[in-house]
Amino acid sequence: MFSISTQAKYWLFTGETELATCRAEANRSYISSRRAHLTDNEVASCFLTPMEEKLLSRQYEVVLRKFCSEFQPPMPKCVIGTSLAYFKRFYVHNSNMDYHPKDIMLTCVYLACKVEEFYVPIGQFVKNLRGDREKFADAILSFELTLMSKLNYHLTVHNPFRPMEGFIIDIKTRYKDIQNIEIVRRTAEEFMERSLQSDACLIFSPAQIALAALSFGATKEGLSLDRYIKEILFKTATEKEAEDTLYQLRRVKFIVKNTESVPREQAQAIQKKLDQCRNQENNPDSDVYKQRMLEKLDEEEDVRHRKRAKLVADDEPMFFSLEQDR
Amino acid sequence: MPKSEESSYPFCPDEGKYEKLAKIGQGTFGEVFKARDKKTKTVVAMKKVLMENEKEGFPITALREIKILQVLKNDNIVNLLEICRIKATPYNRYKSTVYLVFEFCEHDLAGLLSNPQVKFSLAEIKKVMQQLLNGLYYIHSNKILHRDMKAANILITKAGKLKLADFGLARAFSDKLNRYTNRVVTLWYRPPELLLGERNYGPAIDLWGAGCIMAEMWTRSPIMQGNTEQHQLTLISQLCGSIVPETWPGVEKLELFSKIELPKGQKRKVKERLHGYVKDQYALDLLDKLLSLDPSKRVNSDDALNHDFFWVDPLPQDLNHMLSRYNKSMFEYLAPPRRRAPINQPPQAPGVVRPAGHNPDQHFERIF
Numbered sequence: 001m002f003s004i005s006t007q008a009k010y011w012l013f014t015g016e017t018e019l020a021t022c023r024a025e026a027n028r029s030y031i032s033s034r035r036a037h038l039t040d041n042e043v044a045s046c047f048l049t050p051m052e053e054k055l056l057s058r059q060y061e062v063v064l065r066k067f068c069s070e071f072q073p074p075m076p077k078c079v080i081g082t083s084l085a086y087f088k089r090f091y092v093h094n095s096n097m098d099y100h101p102k103d104i105m106l107t108c109v110y111l112a113c114k115v116e117e118f119y120v121p122i123g124q125f126v127k128n129l130r131g132d133r134e135k136f137a138d139a140i141l142s143f144e145l146t147l148m149s150k151l152n153y154h155l156t157v158h159n160p161f162r163p164m165e166g167f168i169i170d171i172k173t174r175y176k177d178i179q180n181i182e183i184v185r186r187t188a189e190e191f192m193e194r195s196l197q198s199d200a201c202l203i204f205s206p207a208q209i210a211l212a213a214l215s216f217g218a219t220k221e222g223l224s225l226d227r228y229i230k231e232i233l234f235k236t237a238t239e240k241e242a243e244d245t246l247y248q249l250r251r252v253k254f255i256v257k258n259t260e261s262v263p264r265e266q267a268q269a270i271q272k273k274l275d276q277c278r279n280q281e282n283n284p285d286s287d288v289y290k291q292r293m294l295e296k297l298d299e300e301e302d303v304r305h306r307k308r309a310k311l312v313a314d315d316e317p318m319f320f321s322l323e324q325d326r
Numbered sequence: 327m328p329k330s331e332e333s334s335y336p337f338c339p340d341e342g343k344y345e346k347l348a349k350i351g352q353g354t355f356g357e358v359f360k361a362r363d364k365k366t367k368t369v370v371a372m373k374k375v376l377m378e379n380e381k382e383g384f385p386i387t388a389l390r391e392i393k394i395l396q397v398l399k400n401d402n403i404v405n406l407l408e409i410c411r412i413k414a415t416p417y418n419r420y421k422s423t424v425y426l427v428f429e430f431c432e433h434d435l436a437g438l439l440s441n442p443q444v445k446f447s448l449a450e451i452k453k454v455m456q457q458l459l460n461g462l463y464y465i466h467s468n469k470i471l472h473r474d475m476k477a478a479n480i481l482i483t484k485a486g487k488l489k490l491a492d493f494g495l496a497r498a499f500s501d502k503l504n505r506y507t508n509r510v511v512t513l514w515y516r517p518p519e520l521l522l523g524e525r526n527y528g529p530a531i532d533l534w535g536a537g538c539i540m541a542e543m544w545t546r547s548p549i550m551q552g553n554t555e556q557h558q559l560t561l562i563s564q565l566c567g568s569i570v571p572e573t574w575p576g577v578e579k580l581e582l583f584s585k586i587e588l589p590k591g592q593k594r595k596v597k598e599r600l601h602g603y604v605k606d607q608y609a610l611d612l613l614d615k616l617l618s619l620d621p622s623k624r625v626n627s628d629d630a631l632n633h634d635f636f637w638v639d640p641l642p643q644d645l646n647h648m649l650s651r652y653n654k655s656m657f658e659y660l661a662p663p664r665r666r667a668p669i670n671q672p673p674q675a676p677g678v679v680r681p682a683g684h685n686p687d688q689h690f691e692r693i694f
Binding site: 001004005006110111114115117119121122140141144145148149153154155156 | 381382383384386389392393396397409411422424497498
């Protein structure tokens, strides 16, 4: 149930302003840990600004969706919705400079596959990527725990897809004014697709997004759901509650409408800047990171050696007899 | 575990929040420790998520357990307090570990049953079963299957509150046609439909386990301790009667029905066999309904809770008084092994070779 979910409790923000404050804080905190004695001007030229971070995230959300839509085997919508929700939640409190969106993006999709019971083994998962697949797999697995803990282990995501089906059934059964709600479906689904590209899922409940999508689609067809909302859906509620909902739906539509795409050149410039200021400790290609992985491997090798040594010791008599037989 | 290891290093170095007190169990995907919150002094149980052998990252079973327990909040379900991660640092060689932190329960049912001094009255057994079925009713109405019912996964606090625990094998179910793995549930508690290869199963699998546990309240050790799946089905047939389409329509369609050897001509003797232990007629009747071979005829948790067993004298009685006599925790992990096979001791069929070193209490595939 959404109303008692961790999503309702911890991952709904009041609006763009609150989100911008959180993201600016993540940006500030990363910069302050690394700026040393740089002047403000130098900081501005070296590090990403909150605005640049937002554009970069948007750009990677586009990449994420493209990756998902081309994924083999084809993935259910809820996996895409959950992946994007994880990605957005992650960058509310973390800077793109600390964790590169290309690593986090893939990890979000991998985790969402598991959580949504669309299980794809890692080997098959990375077959959807071009390049050094083993390296991708290592990166995904090494960021998985970080992602989970940054999400506070709140893994269940309520997507707007099911509520939309629910509303369609309800309109069919209870609202006789609209006979053919199905004609609205395509536009409504497009609206939901676009909403995935916005902050809507961090501000509104999935039911609000679904209803806004249907209401948007209805308007395009010259229909209106206002009476359905006021007289059927909110029949037992107060006038004010119904009005509030209509107001929220307008807000959803506004936020979804205002998601613009990032020009390619701009995105590339930001990425270039990111290469200079990113946290090398979280960069699988950096020397610091590789060094750390080597230490870890050594440790595992040690353990394996010890285990093997123990096995040999336990099995000693048999081991010898085998040797003699040969 | 050597003592020095137990107390030498603190938990959660990044938070320094918990200190380990003792190992109390070996869960399905990791060890379980008793620990204490250093600040509040609250005692908790910490379950370590084993990551060493995972090629696929964080185990999907642990993910399900987290997801499920964040939703399930009920008096008869173990309460997940938080998730604690030891961050990767140079001090632990960049290995991070995740612990699920639960409220601490003093006993588990297997531990209590293995202690001959702990005696349950009929009214107390009713209370245990009522709480157990209540927990199952709650999870099933939330569309969750437990899939690992056994006495060791039934926790009991010293105040006598029963909690279903270990959702490491649990998953959500739907009423549609499904293909789940049938390699779930510890062998001795595994229902016949799973043993015969059913993959589209439902809540009834947990009620079979509830029946096995209920009988165990009197017999004090698991009633059917098979060594192999074949052996388990033999034991089930000897207790519940031959598995045939006449009593279980549709059983012939199950994948393994024709591939496995099923004893023929066995009469159903649930009540007769258990009568030596269970004198109460209502108890025997409920047991008979829980241990129904055909899952579609097996009683569901709602109807079981409405069974006369719980509503005729003696009425269910709280366990706190009885348990107040014991100030030591009783866990199966810490208890000596229980006596084997009190009611089913069929002679071993000649020619059946048991795999050496086979542990019947093990789990198989952990995924799906």
